[in-house]
Amino acid sequence: MAMERRNLGGSGYLPLRDAIDRLFAGSVITPQAFGGDAGFPPTDMHMDEDNVIVHMSIPGAKPDDINVSVTGDTVTITGEVSHTRHGGEGSEGDQGQQKAHTYFQEIWSGRFQRSFGLPTQVDADNANATFENGVLTLTLPKSEATKPRKIQIQHRQTIEGQKSGKPQGDLHKETVPVKGTE
Structure with missing residues (x-):
């Protein structure tokens, strides 16, 4: 809510600033x-x-x-x-129409x-x-x-006991248990 300033003086006249504020406060x-x-x-x-x-x-x-x-x-x-205008105040409109x-x-x-x-x-x-x-x-x-992209996750089958630490075997889309690890 806007605060309203009031002149507490008894002159009956609004200060110019207040008058302008009131004018624009009600403007659409x-x-x-x-x-x-x-x-x-x-x-x-x-x-x-x-x-x-x-x-x-x-x-x-x-x-x-x-x-x-x-x-x-x-x-x-x-x-x-x-936009086509009909002329300003006191000016002639298009094609010599009346003012x-x-x-x-x-x-x-x-x-x-x-x-x-x-x-x-x-x-x-x-x-x-x-x-x-x-x-x-x-x-x-x-x-x-x-754009987001779906990445297919592939499972690798490893053989237990290999020292290289690198995965071995065929690529599979599902996990397949290796013999001896069950």
Whole structure:
């Protein structure tokens, strides 16, 4: 819970700092809405057995305006979103329409760049990117070197009493008792 400062003086006026704090405390639009700490565009990343998958919400973007690159263990997505505007305050809109006044503007447009560290090495040469309904989906296959591999364990049969200490005999996938060791 946020602490509220109060002016205990009897003037009836709020100090400027308090007035500004109150103004922004009730605001629905935060600095994060303009690409602040929260990051824009919003992005999800998850990993399954074979791939690292990235989903980025970029409404209004065109696939030709988006670039994706992978360098080492980092994926970088850059692009631009542009929306048709009806003109600013007092300006003429498209094709000589009458002047339009903007009362508020919440649809974001502009350039963006996001970079993310990948949780594992990926095979960028076999990556796939699709763009559907304003969502960019990257499928980055894990590098073969990072995928778990099952290693077959083989049992060796030894003959008791050998001085060399080296295993002798045929390879078997199951343990086979040797005569005289039972």
